[in-house]
Amino acid sequence: MTIDLTTKFSGLSSGLRSNIQMINPFIVGSGPPTTNRATIAKAFREGWGGAVAKTISLDHEKVKNVSPRYGKLYSREHHDVVGFENIELISDRPLSLWLDDFRQLKREFPDRVLIASIMEEHAEERWRELVQKCEAAGVDGFELNLSCPHGLPERKMGAAMGQDPQLVHEVTAWVRKATPKPIWAKLTPNVGDITMPALSALKAGAEGLSMINTILSVIGVDLTTLRPLPTVGGLSTFGGYSSIAVKPISLRMLVQVMRAMQEHGFADRSISGIGGVTCARDAIEYLLLGASTVQACTGPMLQGFAMIHELTSGLAKFMEQHGFQSIDAFRGHSIQYLTRFSHLLGEEGETNHAQPGLASDDQWSGDKINSQTGSMSSN
């Protein structure tokens, strides 16, 4: 059986502006793994299908990073990183250097998708200038960073825009006017109902959505100094949470937005799934729940770019096992099985035990609570 890992860069149907073919659906997400030409080139050489560059703005001089700016949450038994927090800002590199990087990367890697991630203040001319400069440097499309949860919102940027559906519409429409290239709006999960900013972006002309950015968090407290982490000069601030722990939240939001897209006539738009992709299994879950492409940021930070080899081989193996020749053959397949809780009950509304468990809450015992918890867990 021939297995085809290619996927359309943006848009599931041919009516949309770009039908660039990607060699695989795997994109390095905006952040340290795409922070300059050297890191992006390394990713492309290893085999990633695309990269969203680290977010840029017109004026890099306002960007002042601190260190330490990362924090890790470990699982108790295995010392694996399950959660990761950062208080990193957008790129501190001048735009002129970035434009050179874009030109050179497109020359060197013409078959890879290069997306500029952009962020600006609430001023149409600033967004237009940034878009047009990047477009002239040859990028394939744009990701609008409407979602960075720390630092930038204090300047009314990032999540401060993404949390307001009207602003999402306004800014997306500005960019839509400025370029014919595909636009993905990158959404913040730090909202009550993610379908609202999602629909605003689509109504304003975004081809796609990238979701999610990080979740506002406090990664922990140092029990010696009693200071929250990461501590900079004795103080800390809320940061953005990523890695494996955020995947279930992102998968839930993906399905909510996929359904809203169906309902509101945007079924031909695409979603780039992001959050906690560390191996092929994670990525396949995103595809099964409707994502067209999958991004990973903390994954390559912790494992290196070579993780792409397991992503592609794991995906090919999964497709072979199920007899899927293309990604479209199973994209979104698992959404149909997510339903209301009441549908999990029997026809008469009676309880439904798909695997043996406790018949009633009377049976919980103080001595066996951990094994009893196991008996009713799916994994």
Ligand SMILES: Cc1cc2nc3c(=O)[nH]c(=O)nc-3n(C[C@H](O)[C@H](O)[C@H](O)COP(=O)(O)O)c2cc1C
């Ligand atoms: C250190 C760090 C820096 C990041 N910087 C950016 C950024 O500049 N722009 C952006 O859109 N997202 C940024 N992100 C968010 C990631 O692109 C991604 O949305 C998020 O981390 C969840 O995916 P992951 O679990 O694969 O990391 C950053 C994430 C990390 C960990």
